[in-house]
């Protein structure tokens with residue numbers, strides 16, 4: 001069973017298209033890989049910058065808020081007029097919008113003035129940890145988040161109040177709501193940076209001050225606040241998040257900006273998706289161009305292969321110049337095949353001729369005789385003469401083979417000259433010759449043979465010796481079977497001629 005071979009065109013196409021496809025995939029993969037890292041770096045950088053911005057804004061807000069309380073503390077230490085103080089507090093909490101409520105608690109932990117109407121607080125004693133801290137420490141403080149006596153989650157900024165003699169009187173506190181509307185929640189809650197990016201603010205004990213969503217970040221690491229010890233800002237990869245952080249100097253709060261790592265991958269997927277039509281367009285254009293080129297490259301070789309299928313040397317030689325070659329290798333190959341074929345044909349022709357010719361006499365041999373029969377015109381009357389030299393062995397033995405050869409050559413020349421040009425003359429082997437005479441009847445053939453006998457008699461060799469020949473003559477129609485039959489008959493007659501004394505010509509009875 002013949003093995004199917006792959007075609008050159010298919011090979012080139014698959015090789016080129018395959019390598020292009022592979023290269024494209026590798027390029028997309030490399031771009032994807034390195035770009036993702038770059039985008040993650042960029043997200044980390046942006047998150048840090050954004051955390052710094054929020055931390056700085058918050059710090060400025062706290063500084064301003066403390067300044068407000070400091071100014072009110074001065075007022076109280078100079079003249080404590082309850083109405084004036086309350087007005088002042090209302091101004092701070094209402095107009096300047098720094099605090100949700102402002103209050104003054106004296107050193108006995110009693111609320112003297114408050115802007116908060118809820119809970120009827122004025123005159124009441126408050127013994128919370130925050131209040132105690134303030135009274136004991138007597139310094140400006142920013143508290144951790146806590147639930148106020150009226151039930152709000154707040155942080156408190158406080159400022160100690162001293163008399164003009166320097167005696168501690170109590171402290172002014174300003175509360176900022178964390179879960180309901182406040183200036184702090186507005187500063188840190190309204191951000192415009194990426195849908196997947198979230199803001200979380202923790203105090204120095206990792207309590208949540210602000211968290212703009214139910215953050216997974218808080219569950220993957222404890223002790224964020226310790227980051228403030230190593231630097232004011234930075235970024236890090238934490239589990240599946242890229243986190244930028246910055247510290248609020250004044251309060252030691254930490255601002256965390258977190259983005260899921262998947263965001264970078266999603267961004268890349270989106271951009272690859274967008275560019276896919278262009279990539280495929282370029283790819284298919286290239287494949288089309290490669291296909292076109294592969295057809296052009298393979299065409300001459302395909303044609304060359306096709307015309308060699310079942311073609312003989314001669315028809316191949318005719319078809320070969322029609323193969324149009326435009327590149328060096330194909331051209332060389334076609335030329336090489338062409339010249340090789342031509343050479344082979346010439347050699348084959350020469351060999352054919354040689355195989356049909358008797359090398360000594362130059363006339364046809366037995367093979368050549370039968371091959372030439374095919375081209376003979378078919379006449380009704382033809383004759384065949386089979387001739388054999390008499391006692392030729394003696395000539396060889398007496399005068400040597402060279403003389404024998406010369407006799408053979410002379411005899412063949414005489415035969416050639418004695419018959420018509422269309423006669424088919426051959427040496428059948430040894431000293432036996434045949435002459436087929438187309439369009440010659442047996443009488444004419446006999447006359448020619450006898451004339452040849454006379455000529456032969458005249459031909460002398462060596463010591464004026466001469467050679468005779470015997471012959472059998474038959475008539476025949478030209479076809480291979482007839483010739484074979486005629487040869488058998490002629491051979492019989494020749495044998496008879498030899499037997500009856502040689503130098504005789506016997507003819508078939510007609």
Ligand SMILES: Nc1nc2c(ncn2[C@@H]2O[C@H](COP(=O)(O)OP(=O)(O)OP(=O)(O)O)[C@@H](O)[C@H]2O)c(=O)[nH]1
Pocket residue numbers: 360388389390391392393394396400401402403404405408429430431498502
């Ligand atoms: N010189 C020479 N001798 C040849 C060649 N071919 C055959 N012979 C010789 O021809 C001789 C033929 O001998 P025979 O077959 O006995 O025939 P003959 O001697 O002619 O005898 P008859 O045919 O019976 O008359 C042999 O001695 C062959 O060696 C050749 O090409 N050159």
